[in-house]
Amino acid sequence: MAASISGYTFSSVCYHSANSNSDHEGFLLGEVRQEETVSISDTQISSAELLQVVEVHNHEPCAQLFSFYDYAGKVNDENLNRILKDRHKNVIGWYRFRRNTQQQMSFREQIIHKQLTQLLGVPDLVFLLFSFISTANNSTHALEYVLFRPNRSRYNQRVTLHIPNLGTTSQQEYKVSSVPNTSLNYAKVIKEHGAEFFDKDGVMKDIRTIFQVYGALQDRVQAVCGEVEQNERVKEKFQEEVNKLKQQIALRKQKSAEEERRLQEAQNPEQRPTPEENSEPLETSLLSRVVFHTPSTPERLGPSANPPSYADLLSLQDDSLLPSLSSPTSAALLPRPQAVGSPGHPSPSPLGLNPSPAPSPSMPYLGNGDGSSSDSLDRQAAGQEDDDEEEEEDDDDDSSEYENLVSEVAQLPPVTASVLAQGRPAALSPDGDASVLGSQTS
């Protein structure tokens, strides 16, 4: 089996994935062809081999996770049809983007895949897995992609994904000199009949024609580009309005929660707050934060908001956890992995990476990028995918701050801790330890 995807579709998937702070998924639309290759060998006159060619034309991104399946992995046919609508018949596969995880299908993905195969009626449905991984200092990132054919036997499940491109439009093919020839006959014939190809200016007619085709195509590209640009602006405006409304709602909720708390305190002024009581409002606000954030569209900074500075980041994490949890709007200030990087100077990394400049790669897991197997490298990331907001680990240089988070969580009542523990992003450390970070619901 051979598979291909256009560079533009591939980049588009990367773009949508980069915009999401959790896993990202969607459907692959295209067509599957059978190509026959005839080969002649000594033993057979001709043997025809059928090659299945999977061509991905475009993708249909899902706006959020769990849009067509639930937590148990059961696919909802109605939602599926709502997402796909009339593109139902063009689906040839689906894809998933996750960060810091192994390149294997998770159990949930496998059961979803089985159901999709049945519901969509595509016997050889493919699954494209994108996994994203970074160095500890975030200077280098890798996006790995594998195409699976899970409905096939256990072996040969992976298919090479080819990205067609300009490749060999070599300009070396122009000839700068003619083959030496003194034959008068040759010169005469080619001059007489070759003249057909040229117009009165000595320019080849073909060139004028193809140039017209190119010009018309480029004009159309510009026109459609203009339409897309307008569309993007409209979408942006709606997104801003939706974000503003969400903020207003969040503010109102916060205000009413505070009022309730003040009322309660006013009614019981004598009692000293005990740890359990103190954590009560915390628990409700925590739960409301959790409910607020999953599984709807993750809250994100508006386009005009600047990512927090590194100084802000460090001071936030130094403060205790409690104040930052009470107001949902301050959640926007918690570090978002994509928006914030670690300081540029080499920090004393406990992970044992050598941050000093060296011509040879300092990342043990990328090898030398020339296709050497990654199996030899220590990738012991736990295969757990986090379907809630899975985040890239930020501030890798100081993992002790995450330990603080974990100890804070441990003090809360068990109910809260279990809610938080639902999603635990697995941390990849090059030295092989899969340290589990306390979940950070932002």
Place this chain on the structure above:
Amino acid sequence: MAVSAVHLESDAFLVCMNHALSTEKEEVMGLCIGEVDTNRIVHIHSVIILRGSDKRKDRVEISPEQLSSAATEADYRLADMTGRPMRVVGWYHSHPHITVWPSHVDVRTQAMYQMMDQGFVGLIFSCFIEDKNTKTGRVLYTCFQSVQAQKGSEYERIEIPIHVVPHEAIGKVCLESAVELPRILCQEEQDTYRKIHSLTHLDPITKIHNGSVFTKNLCSQMSAVSGSLLQWLEDCLEQNRKSIIELQLEKERLTQELATM
């Protein structure tokens, strides 16, 4: 250090990826446009696709003319649209089939740019990498600057953290940069052909051959680049139409929720 980190807007990242994936036979390059804030973070808002000035596969260098005209474009057109002063803050190029780390030439080139602007950063996109054993494809990107090594006058690379920052919609400038690619490719082909065409000692058969090569190359560009580009743009339109409808519904729902509170 002059730069603490680089924040690359996701729509600029999209254009870089488009460009890097457009050919596996040679290195492509471009310039990064943006601004540097008071925390020494370089924000890249868009990129400009450049023509290769050196057709050698393993070298990418930007000519002074390209740099100057890009700077002008950054000043007028881009600053105009965003309302903030923008300038050339770095360069990017691709490493098809090769490791993402900059070569010695790259590090030297970067050092040269840093002489005129300390905050100039270099980005490299490595693509068309495949691990035959696991059938895994890879795309990598890295950010670096150059420093003088302690010993001798050689330059060394230093790693700069880079993050792709979400940008929900594709900016106008990025879209325009993306659709420049077919035009640039056609321009390059025309220039090469013009030089060949001016050779007068060629016999008609050779001229027909060359003309056909031009036609063939242009056809290749149209199908591999323009066609795919158009398909992607149409898909964007389709996806946006759906998103807009969903956003409208969500806006109504939220407005109602706010009214009842």
